[in-house]
Amino acid sequence: MxxxxxxxxxxxxxxxxNGCISAGATHTVGLKSDGTVIAxxxxxxxxxxxxxxxxxxxxxxxxxxRADGTLVLLRDHTTSVGFNPKYFKNxxxxxxxxxxxxVGLKSDGTVIxxxxxxxxxxxWKDIISVSxxxxxxxxxxxxxxxxxxxxxxxxxxxxxAISTGCYHTIGLKKDGTVIAVGVVEATDDGQCNTDDxxxxxAISAGGYHTVGLKTDGTVIAVGxxxxxQCNTKEWRNxxAISAGANHTVGLKAxxxxxxxxGNRHSYTDEYGNEKxxxxxxxxxxxxxxxxxxxxxxxLTQLQNRxxxxxxxxxxxxxxxFTKKCQSCKKTN
Ligand SMILES: [Zn+2]
Numbered sequence: 001m002x003x004x005x006x007x008x009x010x011x012x013x014x015x016x017x018n019g020c021i022s023a024g025a026t027h028t029v030g031l032k033s034d035g036t037v038i039a040x041x042x043x044x045x046x047x048x049x050x051x052x053x054x055x056x057x058x059x060x061x062x063x064x065x066r067a068d069g070t071l072v073l074l075r076d077h078t079t080s081v082g083f084n085p086k087y088f089k090n091x092x093x094x095x096x097x098x099x100x101x102x103v104g105l106k107s108d109g110t111v112i113x114x115x116x117x118x119x120x121x122x123x124w125k126d127i128i129s130v131s132x133x134x135x136x137x138x139x140x141x142x143x144x145x146x147x148x149x150x151x152x153x154x155x156x157x158x159x160x161a162i163s164t165g166c167y168h169t170i171g172l173k174k175d176g177t178v179i180a181v182g183v184v185e186a187t188d189d190g191q192c193n194t195d196d197x198x199x200x201x202a203i204s205a206g207g208y209h210t211v212g213l214k215t216d217g218t219v220i221a222v223g224x225x226x227x228x229q230c231n232t233k234e235w236r237n238x239x240a241i242s243a244g245a246n247h248t249v250g251l252k253a254x255x256x257x258x259x260x261x262g263n264r265h266s267y268t269d270e271y272g273n274e275k276x277x278x279x280x281x282x283x284x285x286x287x288x289x290x291x292x293x294x295x296x297x298x299l300t301q302l303q304n305r306x307x308x309x310x311x312x313x314x315x316x317x318x319x320x321f322t323k324k325c326q327s328c329k330k331t332n
Contacts, residue, residue, distance in 0.1 A: 002199050002215045007176040010215045011160065011201040014239050016292040019055025019065070021251045023206070023244030025098065026265045028281050029058045030257055030290040035298040037064060038290070041281030042265060043076050052302040054295050055093065059132075059244075063096045067299040071104065083114040097132035098166050098245075105130045111139055120148070133164025133205070135184070146171060155179060165205030165243065168192055172203045178212055180205075191223030206243025213241045219250055229261030239291075247282055255291045257284040305332055 002010070020031045027041025037050045039062070050072050053064040062074040069090045073083070083102060091112075093105040102114040109126045113119035119137040121130075124147055129140040138148035144158045149169060156179060161172040167187040170180045176199050180192035189208040197220060202213040209223030209230055217237045221230035229248050235258055240251040247261030259282035266276045301311045308317040315327030323332050 002176065004175050007199060007201060007215060008174070014201050014213065017240035017251055018202075019057065019093070020240050020291055021242050021249050021257060022056050022058045022062075022096075023204075023242040023247055023249045023259075023281070024058035024062065024096075025060050025207075025245040026279050026281055027058060027062070028242075028244070028247070028249050028257075028259065028284060029056050029062055030251075030284070030287055031056050031064075031293065032289050033255070033291045033293050034289070035067070035293050035301065038287060040283045042279035046074055052298050052305070054293050054298055057094050057096045059096045059098045061096045061100055061102065063094045063102055065091055065094045065104075067293075067295055067302050069107065071102070073102065075100070087112055093130060095130050095132040095137075097137070097164070098134035101132050101137065103130050103132040103137050105139075109142070111137075113137060129162055131162050131164045131169075133169060134166035136164060136169060138162050138164055138169055140171075144174070149181065152181070161203055163203050163205040163243075165191065165210070166207045166245065168205055168210070170194065170203050170205045170210055172200055172212075176200050176215070178203055178210075180210060189224035193222045202241055204241050204243040204248075206248065207245035209243055209246075209248070211241050211243045211248050213238055213250075217253070219248075221248065227262040231260045244281070249282075249284060251290055255289045257287045257290055259284045 022029045029039045035052045037047050039047045052067050054067050055065040060076050064072040071088050088104050090107045091104040092107050095103045104112045111121040111124045124139050126142045127139040128142050140162045146156050158174040159171040167184045168182045178194040178197045180194045182192045191210045199215045200212040204211050211221045219232035219235045221232050229246050237253045238250040239253050242249050249259045263282045264276045264278050310325035312330050313328040315325045317323040
């Protein structure tokens with residue numbers, strides 16, 4: 001077992017990979033180190049246009065945090081609640097959830113959500129991390145306590161990371177242990193059985209399972225393993241993890257990605273028959289260069305792009321929709 005100091009050090013090293021991969025309900029999204037985004041699975045179109053992104057989050061919708069503190073959003077839900085991007089500014093983190101809320105953490109430690117009343121975040125202050133789940137939105141305060149749940153026991157203290165799944169919420173403690181609480185008893189698949197976990201440096205709550213990244217780069221998982229979403233035992237050199245509805249993805253130190261679990265979803269066809277189709281959410285084998293971006297570099301890139309300056313050579317850009325450099329001829 002590692003000492004608390006060792007755990008903290010490794011956690012800080014890995015923290016730059018927060019928001020680099022995200023597993024959703026039926027798709028997976030990865031952030032490339034150049035600030036572009038890649039996706040696989042059901043309904044992930046248009047994400048390939050995204051630029052200057054520094055963190056991503058997906059569940060049903062997909063949201064990207066841009067270097068200038070604004071967000072890009074791909075909504076999938078037909079019953080989207082009202083969302084006004086105008087208010088989503090000065091953001092330092094974003095979270096998409098399972099019932100189509102978008103939650104953003106602002107640089108002043110307050111939280112904005114696409115439905116303030118339901119997320120109940122108006123009065124929150126000193127927040128350093130947010131996570132929006134199926135039935136609750138939670139915020140981690142700088143003092144290690146957590147806001148957003150109705151009944152949290154006193155042992156929800158010294159928390160350094162949080163994650164909400166569809167029906168459960170987990171917290172990583174400073175000492176590398178993990179605390180979990182289920183929201184609905186009927187949905188208990190053992191996803192809260194993290195009592196014996198230790199040496200954990202990152203956590204993620206999925207549909208009915210929970211995953212934890214250990215100091216040695218391996219990944220532990222509990223909960224529903226119905227489609228193999230907990231089969232992470234063989235994984236090595238992992239630096240970030242994300243649990244989706246029923247699949248799990250891991251980012252490796254070399255910028256590639258591994259995935260296990262469900263690769264199909266069901267739908268009702270035009271004749272009312274229930275069918276399943278492979279959506280490819282685990283097809284990440286060919287992904288490369290996924291990982292942390294240099295935020296300052298991306299910010300400069302974004303500012304240059306806005307001014308019509310080529311990000312490659314500093315030349316002048318021309319064109320209305322697709323901007324091409326007049327000097328190096330590259331498309332920016
Ligand atoms: Zn150029």
